[in-house]
Amino acid sequence: MTHIYIKIDEAAELYLQTKSYIKNREQFDNNVEARYWQHPAETVITKSEGNEEDSSLQIYTDGSKTEKGVGSGIATYSSGQNNRTLQFKLNKKCTNDQAEQLAVLKALESANNTQTAKKTATIYTDSQTTLDMLQNSKIHFSIIEDIRRKWCEMKKEGWQKAG
Numbered sequence: 001m002t003h004i005y006i007k008i009d010e011a012a013e014l015y016l017q018t019k020s021y022i023k024n025r026e027q028f029d030n031n032v033e034a035r036y037w038q039h040p041a042e043t044v045i046t047k048s049e050g051n052e053e054d055s056s057l058q059i060y061t062d063g064s065k066t067e068k069g070v071g072s073g074i075a076t077y078s079s080g081q082n083n084r085t086l087q088f089k090l091n092k093k094c095t096n097d098q099a100e101q102l103a104v105l106k107a108l109e110s111a112n113n114t115q116t117a118k119k120t121a122t123i124y125t126d127s128q129t130t131l132d133m134l135q136n137s138k139i140h141f142s143i144i145e146d147i148r149r150k151w152c153e154m155k156k157e158g159w160q161k162a163g
Contacts, residue, residue: 055162057114057121059107063099070094072103076110084110100127101143108150112159119154120162 056078063072069092076084086106090099104125111121125131133139134147 055120055122056116056118057111059111059121059123061100061103061107061123061125061127063096063101063103063127065094065096065099070096070099072099072106074103074107074110076107076114078114078116084114086110097127097129098143100125100130101133101141101147103127104130105143105147105150108147108154112150112154112157119157119159121159122162 058077060075060077061073064070070090072088072090074084074086075082088102088106090102104123104127107121107123107125111123130144133141133144
């Protein structure tokens with residue numbers, strides 16, 4: 001039986017590592033300095049019920065954490081055909097939410113790297129937490145900011161939300 005103080009110490013160390021308070025340790029996610037934040041008017045990401053017919057790409061995302069490890073994955077479809085599936089293995093100390101967020105970021109990157117005449121995509125995620133964080137202008141974790149930044153870049157390149 002594991003003593004409670006060991007579990008508390010493990011939880012506290014993981015918290016400190018993931019928030020980068022311990023020097024010379026791996027960083028998983030932390031707040032981005034205010035000077036690097038996207039302007040709230042540029043980063044509005046909304047939930048919508050997309051219509052696949054309006055979208056040149058449909059990308060499905062998922063992230064998970066089990067005793068076997070942490071991972072993210074995406075599957076990209078165009079005209080009903082799967083044209084790309086990507087999987088990413090993450091550090092075992094990453095959270096399920098970080099895996100879900102990374103999957104959304106990789107979906108944006110995959111869409112941006114896909115040649116399509118109609119620059120529209122629908123990204124499907126089952127992570128309500130990720131969607132809520134993206135819409136909350138007070139949350140500035142590095143992966144969330146990376147998603148916002150990538151979406152702003154894509155909009156400047158002519159990408160549009162389907163629907």
